[in-house]
Amino acid sequence: MDTLGHILNGFNVALMPINLWYTFLGCFMGTIIGILPGIGPAAGIGLLIPITFGMDPTSALIMMAGIYYGAMYGGSTTSILINTPGEASSVMTALDGYQMAKNGRAGAALAVSAIGSFLAGTFGVVALTLLAVPLAAIALKFGPAEYFCLMLFALAAVSSLTGKSAAKGVVSTVLGLMVATIGIDLQSGQPRYTMGVPELQDGVGFLVVVVGMFAIGEVFSNLEEHIKGKAEIIRLSGKLWLTREEWRRSVMPIIRGGLIGFFKGVLPGAGATIATMLSYTVEKHVSKTPEKFGTGMIEGVAGPEAANNAATCGAMVPLLTLGIPGSGATAVLMGAFIMYGIQPGPLLFEKRPDLVWGLVDSMYIGNIMLLILNLPLIGLFVRILYIPTGILLSLILAISAIGVYSINGNTLELQMALMFGVVGYLFRKIDIPLAPMVLALVLGGIMEQSFRQAMTISGADPRVFVGSVICVTLLILTVVMVLLPVVLPRLRALKAGPEDLDS
Amino acid sequence: MMIDRIIGAAALLLAAVYLYATAQIPTLEIGDPLGPKAFPILLGIVLIAAAILLFSETLKADPVTVEKPPAESRRHLWLIGGVTAWTALYFGLFDRAGYLVATVVYLLAMTAVFNPGKWVANVLTTVLWAVGSYVLFVKILGVSLPAGLLSF
Structure with a gap:
């Protein structure tokens, strides 16, 4: 019953006034970041990390997590009102949400996404609470070889699932791992790839890459969109509530979306975006009138919105219990953990139960706060959309400068962030996914260390990586992941099914 | 392809x-x-x-990929190139000019290009933003930003 005590004690931590304040602040900023076009959760967390320097790590992480799941709530607003999804995980919401808004049901669309998000989000936290303890217990048995295989699997899954081409995903992953090798090698003390630049001896700063690729790169892409023309904002009209009929139609999609979202969130690589696609496809399949999807069906909003919020909770499971993030945004969150000197993983549950459970329990409270922020107060947040895009994007660049400069007070890092920004912009143009690179950057150091530790233990015998059932299983799964994008289209071509949405 | x-x-x-x-x-x-x-x-x-x-x-992959009209994409290339160069200059002078001066100049030009014709709004946001963020970060949050030219 030790665990139950820890879980309950977590509420003591989460309910401390200071932590309630940071939960609120995180959810508030998360909602804004979700609403703002051109800045996603990964960039948002990266940009706001410097604000939390000097804060207690528990409070800081509570706030960071709030930004992460808060952004998922806010993301639906732009999808519904201006048909430009704030994040990839809100693309599905735009299909029917924007049509609902055009039909004068913007209020209902926003309401169902807030309620669906709340229900699925809360379900997700409960599932996270239940799943975390046994998973952390299993992970405690992992040695370096198992860890290496696990990371290999996570990276393979993310590379093959996040983009259109598995090869590009692998290129992105390897680039991230290569950047991670820059700096002084921890075991031999040998500098690697520093080209004599003293600033590179500590390696390329994590925030430099994140702010560059996600914030600056994203702004560049948006500037380009901006000069092409702009989207029309639909005025919020009608009551922010559902009719009895709409509510009846939304219940089952929310339940299904919540389940799909959570389990997709737990798996690396799948994440929120795929969960929303799957949920939308499922709703279309079970609907009696599938041809009406895309014309403003409330099921098409309720399901995906529930799915992406449950997925954020699911994504916290591998991050907290294994110390292995499965997506770009959770990778940035893990980077934040590491910056505070906290290594997420099974040991954290033993060493800092107050931190882990304070964080998890704060998510229950955060979900309630977000419901309030996103229902009665959504009218206020929507005003953010009236800020001229040209000004907004310029300001994000200025914030990026503060964020990067505040870490080390170094202008070379600013230029490096700009360089990564250009790289991020180009990657978006040529369809190379960014998430695998950031994930690889976060995991790179640990991955190399566990690789070398395993080899040291075995006396340089590579058979150590097939020496246990866990390793072999993970390696098989890794191979499956890599082959999946090659084999799947062929299977589908054989079937020639009508799954046009499942691309 | x-x-x-x-x-x-x-x-x-x-x-x-x-x-x-x-x-x-x-x-x-x-x-x-x-x-x-x-x-x-x-x-x-x-x-x-x-x-x-x-x-x-x-x-x-099938070779039926339609190429974009080159004139437009070349214009975008210039645009992004220009923003990159301007941002590089901003970052380069961040220390010497100081956060306030560099940011005001940087943002004035950026908003003039991307939010054209709205001088009052642009100047107002730029100045309020620069001063506001400086006060917030340096005085309240204790983040160090360069004072540069204004350090006397």
């Missing part, structure tokens, strides 16, 4: 440079049996494999 071949070629080139740089790392006979080179060599090999995979993907 031309672009994918270029990516593949760039990946091969990068792998070669990386492997060459790896070979230059001196090895000492201390520490773990693998040393600092083994993992990077593995990475180089995986990158080469990924490039080959990419080439094989381009062979399979």
